[in-house]
Amino acid sequence: MVIQFGLVDSVAGRTYYAENKIVIDSIVWKKATVLDKEFLLFHEFGHLLLNRPHNLQTLPNGEYKSMMQSYENIPIIENTLLYLGVRRKYYIDELFDINTPTPDWSKSQYDPFPITNSTRKLLASQDFDESKELSTYLDQSPNAQFKIQEKGILNVKLPKGYGFGLYTDKVLELANILPAKRNDFIKSNNYEVEVRYRLKSGTFNYSYSPNTYQNQAVFSHTFNPISCKVFSSIFYFRFSNYTINNDFNTVRLVRKGNFWSIYLNGKHLFYTDVWSADQANQLIFTIYGNEENAEAEFDLDYFRLYEL
Numbered sequence: 001m002v003i004q005f006g007l008v009d010s011v012a013g014r015t016y017y018a019e020n021k022i023v024i025d026s027i028v029w030k031k032a033t034v035l036d037k038e039f040l041l042f043h044e045f046g047h048l049l050l051n052r053p054h055n056l057q058t059l060p061n062g063e064y065k066s067m068m069q070s071y072e073n074i075p076i077i078e079n080t081l082l083y084l085g086v087r088r089k090y091y092i093d094e095l096f097d098i099n100t101p102t103p104d105w106s107k108s109q110y111d112p113f114p115i116t117n118s119t120r121k122l123l124a125s126q127d128f129d130e131s132k133e134l135s136t137y138l139d140q141s142p143n144a145q146f147k148i149q150e151k152g153i154l155n156v157k158l159p160k161g162y163g164f165g166l167y168t169d170k171v172l173e174l175a176n177i178l179p180a181k182r183n184d185f186i187k188s189n190n191y192e193v194e195v196r197y198r199l200k201s202g203t204f205n206y207s208y209s210p211n212t213y214q215n216q217a218v219f220s221h222t223f224n225p226i227s228c229k230v231f232s233s234i235f236y237f238r239f240s241n242y243t244i245n246n247d248f249n250t251v252r253l254v255r256k257g258n259f260w261s262i263y264l265n266g267k268h269l270f271y272t273d274v275w276s277a278d279q280a281n282q283l284i285f286t287i288y289g290n291e292e293n294a295e296a297e298f299d300l301d302y303f304r305l306y307e308l
């Protein structure tokens with residue numbers, strides 16, 4: 001078998017059976033992470049050594065069933081494949097055995113972190129009852145409009161091109177949580193963030209990062225299915241539609257040890273390993289409008305932080 005760098009049109013790598021050869025695009029290779037490289041080579045080995053053709057089948061939640069998936073000849077790429085941690089293990093098993101059982105994380109009824117009264121303790125809550133706290137947000141986003149139209153509901157209007165951040169440390173500060181305790185919470189690996197919102201126009205985004213801004217997942221709610229994009233990876237995923245349009249939606253982000261999950265309206269959406277766990281932990285959860293498209297308007301009911 002020969003593996004070499006070379007030009008391959010519009011794909012990262014290609015297998016030539018007759019010549020027993022794999023050709024990898026050197027520009028793609030240079031930019032790729034270690035896991036991207038492993039994925040690329042294992043995919044090509046799947047063709048050449050295991051004789052596996054492409055497979056576009058999906059798991060119950062819509063993620064790809066096999067790392068033998070292909071983006072070639074797909075007019076609109078809606079989903080890409082996340083290759084790390086529990087997923088990496090599953091995809092390698094599946095590469096050798098197409099009958100590998102369906103992984104739990106892809107099942108709609110999967111609930112890795114069920115809520116019980118004893119599992120979470122409310123640490124801080126931003127309920128938007130008092131307008132005096134609004135100055136905190138106004139300072140951060142001078143171009144946004146904030147209004148408490150009805151008690152306990154913050155209405156946010158974001159002009160095109162502007163975001164608005166609701167930061168965890170700010171909520172802890174507003175709740176008069178002592179700095180040392182705030183610090184512990186942000187660095188802890190066991191917490192929950194809960195937010196209740198209603199989208200009125202545009203796009204509502206929330207992003208989570210377990211460690212650095214470069215390693216974040218962004219969830220977007222337009223009046224379409226919710227989607228998730230993971231930076232530092234090619235992963236992009238369009239979930240089944242659990243969003244409620246024109247009414248309130250509740251999002252729960254649960255972090256436990258080296259795993260985290262997102263729930264939307266009581267339904268489990270997404271479970272994954274923490275990325276780059278070797279990096280310092282810090283909780284970054286922000287809410288913002290879409291910075292590219294039209295202006296966004298949404299109502300926030302509350303933003304809560306729990307200790308687990």
Ligand SMILES: [Zn+2]
Binds near residue numbers: 070
């Ligand atoms: Zn292929």
